[in-house]
Amino acid sequence: MIMAAAKQFVNFINKTPSPFHAVDEIKKRLMTAGFTELRETDHWNIQPLSKYFVTRNESTIIAFAVGGRYEPGNGFTIVGAHTDSPCLKVKPVSGKIKSGYCMVGVECYGGGIWNTWFDRDLTVGGRVLVQNNGKIEHRLVHVQRPILRIPHLAIHLQREMNDSFGPNKENHVCPVLATCLQTELQGYPCPREALPGAPQFEKHVPSLVSLLCNELGIEKEQMLDFELCLADTQPAAIGGIFEEFIFAPRLDNLFNAYTAAEGLIESCLDQSLQADTNVRLICLFDNEEVGSQSAQGAASTLQELVLRRISAEAKNPTAFEESIPKSYMLSADQAHAIHPNYSEKHESNHQPGFHKGIVIKFNANQRYASTAITATILREIAKRVNVPLQDFVVRNDSPCGSTIGPIMSAKLGIPTLDIGAPQLSMHSIREMGCTSSVSQAINLYKGFFQLYPEVFSSLKF
The missing domain is CATH 3.40.630.10 (Zn peptidases)
Incomplete structure (x- = not known):
């Protein structure tokens, strides 16, 4: 039992x-x-x-x-x-380009141990508000594969890493989604600054918007807004040599x-x-x-x-x-x-x-x-x-x-x-x-x- x-x-x-x-x-x-x-x-x-x-x-x-x-x-x-x-949540305007990478801006929610989010295979889950035949619907989405990662800085470039690691939550806790080069090769534009009054889909990385729309079977114009949490893709598991622990x-x-x-x-x-x-x-x-x-x-x-x-x-x-x-x-x-x-x-x-x-x-x-x-x-x-x-x-x-x-x-x-x-x-x-x-x-x-x-x-x- x-x-x-x-x-x-x-x-x-x-x-x-x-x-x-x-x-x-x-x-x-x-x-x-x-x-x-x-x-x-x-x-x-x-x-x-x-x-x-x-x-x-x-x-x-x-x-x-x-x-x-x-x-x-x-x-x-x-x-x-x-x-x-505690988790990382996608910002209302999340599309970023940094040093040739397409990034997703996130906000720290609650009192998380944020260094544990580094070097994890991350995905997104949450809700999307969808316009469908004149009605506004609440739809759940959970991408079932790793699409994001927050990489650590190599110890060669920060020798004190093992003594003290305190990332700046704005500058360093920002996950990588793709390279700009591969984004363009796949036929997607890189994120750009959203103009005033722009539709919601223009406020985020186009490839991420496309993925969410494919998951939900909708067009990008139907996406009114969303609330997305980042999550680890490694599943929860029963662990320990005697299978007495829950790792989750x-x-x-x-x-x-x-x-x-x-x-x-x-x-x-x-x-x-x-x-x-x-x-x-x-x-x-x-x-x-x-x-x-x-x-x-x-x-x-x-x-x-x-x-x-x-x-x-x-x-x-x-x-x-x-x-x-x-x-x-x-x-x-x-x-x-x-x-x-x-x-x-x-x-x-x-x-x-x-x-x-x-x-x-x-x-x-x-x-x-x-x-x-x-x-x-x-x-x-x-x-x-x-x-x-x-x-x-x-x-x-x-x-x-x-x-x-x-x-x-x-x-x-x-x-x-x-x-x-x-x-x-x-x-x-x-x-x-x-x-x-x-x-x-x-x-x-x-x-x-x-x-x-x-x-x-x-x-x-």
Whole structure:
């Protein structure tokens, strides 16, 4: 079971080079499991024992299953995660010529370890807005071959390369697409400065535009705009001599986006939903890596609006407010496993390891939203479903990252716990996790959805 779950997750990663692909794949899994798509612009008629999902920007998705005994004012059982990862994104005007090369201008998105993007075989994936018979369509594209590369400078020309490598993100992190010579021999013009009012296809390297159009089966004049992420073409893989590791891009945080969705789906396969008094939700947001300050980010009103619409009750105008103290949220984002070569970076009593369970993350300065109460609730659930847990806190002399947990809990007032699976190489182009974490996370989230109302009812304060 451990290996089967890990392999299914690896297949998911290989299909999802962008948040748009991640949401699309999760939508497919939800629809196969009987979930119905809602639109924000429509009137909703939410019914007990029904399952729904709604998207925003095609990069954020909220899915929920309504308990058979749910009434407005009851609680919400929530797992929150995010669909984005640090990457390079193609600039709005990307065509460049440098020293006889056709280059693609890119923008650094999030806090990536950018030197890991050098000397990798890169491609592009994302969405293209297409005009088709008077309609504007959202189309996904994922070029399945290496077309770009950011080459390192030879050590002969920079002897201190192994001592200190800090590339200038504007000048040095710019991928090569082709030589100008070969571009012209193949019958393509080299990129040139786009004139004011120029159509979108003139703002990029013509050969790249042609490739995208061929992938989508459209003419260049139909291309209205696009959002493209660079991605490594080397597929995610199961690795290690005992096949215990996952070597993959975007573990942070497609791991929790995927396992949260699987946990929700699996929680509805038995009869437990019939007796549930709560609504089970997953909220998978875009733009966490850049602060969540967007219409589709965790700092937006999206989650609150969805919860209010589910709670709407003409006879009880305070149903939403009543639901908040009965609710509970897991903020699921990856955690730092102990690094064998940098073990001094971890606090001595908090050193999460592979295969040892999902990590609860604490921070007294509220970089994580965990409290003794929220931790106790999950520990009780984890004990019942036989999933081990670990604790993590950063050293006092170390910086600490953050998650959507503090953002959402402060905005809504819902008790929240920050958790994640242990991993290494966080924010590298290729990260490292362990195979057992996949099934552990799915089982924990499944158990959380099924058991939280019962555990909450046992609280005597």
